[in-house]
Amino acid sequence: MELRQLYYFVKVAKKEHVTQAAEELRVAQSAVSRQIHQLEEELGVSLFIQKGRNLQLTPAGQLFLKRIEVVLGDLEKAVLEINEFMNPEVGxxxxxxxxxxxxxxxxxxxxxxxxxxxxxxxxxxxxxxxxxxxxxxxxxxxxxxxxxxxxxxxxxxxxxxLTEELYAVLPSKHPLAGRESIVLSELKDDEFVLFREGYSLRPIVWEACKKAGFTPSIGFEGEETETIRGLVAAGMGVSLLPEMALHQAGPLQTAKVRIESPIVTRTxxxxxxxxxxxxxxxxxxxxxxxxxxxx
The missing domain is CATH 3.40.190.10 (Periplasmic binding protein-like II)
Incomplete structure (x- = not known):
């Protein structure tokens, strides 16, 4: 079975006429008829029946068309994907x-x-x-x-x-909110708002607190940076977040304070x-x- 035969078959099925299909394919009518005949012989079924001057798909032809259109569509997508794969300006x-x-x-x-x-x-x-x-x-x-x-x-x-520093994020009315920097141990009595298990920032914060000499008390957990910031701004606890997560302003504001000891970073x-x-x-x-x- 040749790819050309499949293209010819689909074109004849759509046009319901060999001559019109051949004209659109820009090949001889006899070439189209020959390829369709060879395809039918290989499949062992008739794909078309004559109806007046037109051709009509048999039940087997209808089934075959449905499957072949999917195959040819996938093939065209594959060719497109390969072209995009090799072209740095598209894809x-x-x-x-x-x-x-x-x-x-x-x-x-x-x-x-x-x-x-x-x-x-x-x-x-x-x-x-x-x-x-x-x-x-x-x-x-x-x-x-x-x-x-x-x-x-x-x-x-x-x-x-890059390596990015993490800052203490505090409610705006927190006693340490006005400081330029703190040591992390000054937050040992606060409840922390942390990411849930599985998020990479959680173990970084946890290990930093342990290094500072305490185990953080977890008051709330979240799954997104904005959730963490919102809970802190609402006075639900304190947290540690990277600087790039603190640029987006919202209706609830937090205080950002540098941690001078231990320095907390993430790669x-x-x-x-x-x-x-x-x-x-x-x-x-x-x-x-x-x-x-x-x-």
Missing amino acids: EIRLGFPHSLGIQLIPQVVSGFRKQYPHVRFKFKQGMYPSLIRDLVKGEIDLAFISPFPENDELVVGEVL IGLIRRSNQKLPLVAKVFYKYLLDHFSK
Whole structure:
């Protein structure tokens, strides 16, 4: 069975006329008739019956058309995807990132990249650390921003883009809200608002508190940066958040205070699968990000 036969079959089925199909295909009528006849012989069924001057699909022909249209549609999509894969100025980049980077960093780098490559599309997927690793390894995303950077994972490779300091986030009326800096142990008697289990910022905050000599008392938990900030602003506790998560203003305001001891940081990295080449458009974006953060 040849691909040409399938294209001829679909065209005749749509036109219900060999001559009209041949004219649109720009081939001889006899060539179309011959290919249809060979296809019917190979399948062992009649695909068309004559009805006046036109051809009409048999029940077998109707079934075959339904399946073949799906096959040819998938083939066209595959060809398009390959062309996009090889073209750095078009195509789609599937990018994963944690919620805390969605406020400032992701919009900033994507808008900057699209000024150079306006026809590139992005498909975003937010998630926690384990799900980002899983989605990348399974091939559901091409690249992922991740924090902390995975040092010993054979399935992914990448680069550390930056190290970011975490600040104490306090209710505006907190006794320490007016200070320029504090030591973390000064918050040992406060209740903390933390991310739920599975979010990468939670163990960073937890370990920082342990290093400061206390175990944080958890009053509330959340799943998004804005939820954490909102709960703190409403006086439900204190928290530690990275600076880039504190730029977006809202109706409830928090105080941002630097922690002088211990210094609390997180690494933010960019990772890709270690055993597979990136699509060309994603490779260009990868290089753009490395250049962007090196500056």
